[in-house]
Amino acid sequence: MAAAQIDGVSALRNLPLFQDAPAPLLRRLLSSARTLSLARGDILFKAGEPAEGMYALVKGQIKVFARADNGQEKVIEVVTAPACVGESLLCTEGRGQLRAVEHVSHAAALSLLADVSGRLNSLVRDIEAVTLQTAAQRVVGYLLRAQTCPAASCTVSLPASKGTIASLLSVTPEHFSRILHDLQARGLISVQRREIVIPDVQRLAACA
Secondary structure: OEEOOOOOHHHHHOOHHHOOOOHHHHHHHHHOOEEOOOOOOOOOOOOOOOOOOOEEEOOOEEEEEEEOOOOOEEEEEEEEOOEEEOHHHHHHOOHHHHHHHHHHOHHHHHHHHHHHHHHHHHHHHHHHHHHHOOHHHHHHHHHHHOOOOOOOOEEEEOOOOHHHHHHHOOOOHHHHHHHHHHHHHOOOOEEEOOEEEEOOHHHHHHOO
8 A cells, every 4th residue: 555644553544444444454554555745736546557555645635537638637536635545446456455454354344345335336426417417406416515514504615626626527617617606696605716605505405
C-alpha cells in the first residue's frame, strides 16, 4: 500500500475503511507503506497500469477521470481525504494482497469489499441519473446529497471547482452555471463562490 504523509496507526484509523481494523493489521500495512506527495496536476496512476496496492489519501483530493483522444476529460469521482483510492484494483488485480489482508483480519477484508461495493453502487446511480434525469435534476440531486446534516436550511461547500463538478454531473460548465443562476433567480439557492446556501431544503427537493 502506498500512502501520502502517513504518520502511523492513528492516520490509518482516520480512514473509514480501517476504523475498526485491529492494530496488528495496521502495523503490517504500514511496514510496507511508502509516502507519496503529489503536486496539483500530477498523475497518481493510469488505467491499465499494474496494481501496486491501495492508496490511502490522508490529505487533499484526488480526481478520478477519463480522458478522450481529443483531450476532453470526464470526471468520474472526486475523492476527498480521508479516503482510500484504488481499492477496486486490489480486489481484482491484487488478489494476493487481498488474501494477505484477509489472513490477518477477515473483518477488514469484508470491510474492503463493502467499500468497493458502495462505490460501484454509486457509479450505477450516476449512470442512471445521466440516463433518466435532466441536467437540472442532476445538479439539484447533487446539492441535496452534499448536505452534511439534515436541516431545514444548509450551506453546501463544493469540494472542487465548478468546472470539475460540472464534468462529474455530465454537463458543460456553461450549462452548470446557467442552472445555478436559474435556481438562484427562483430563490432556491444563493451562490457565493464555492458556497451554495440552500434556504429551504424541502423546497429545493420539491423541484428535483
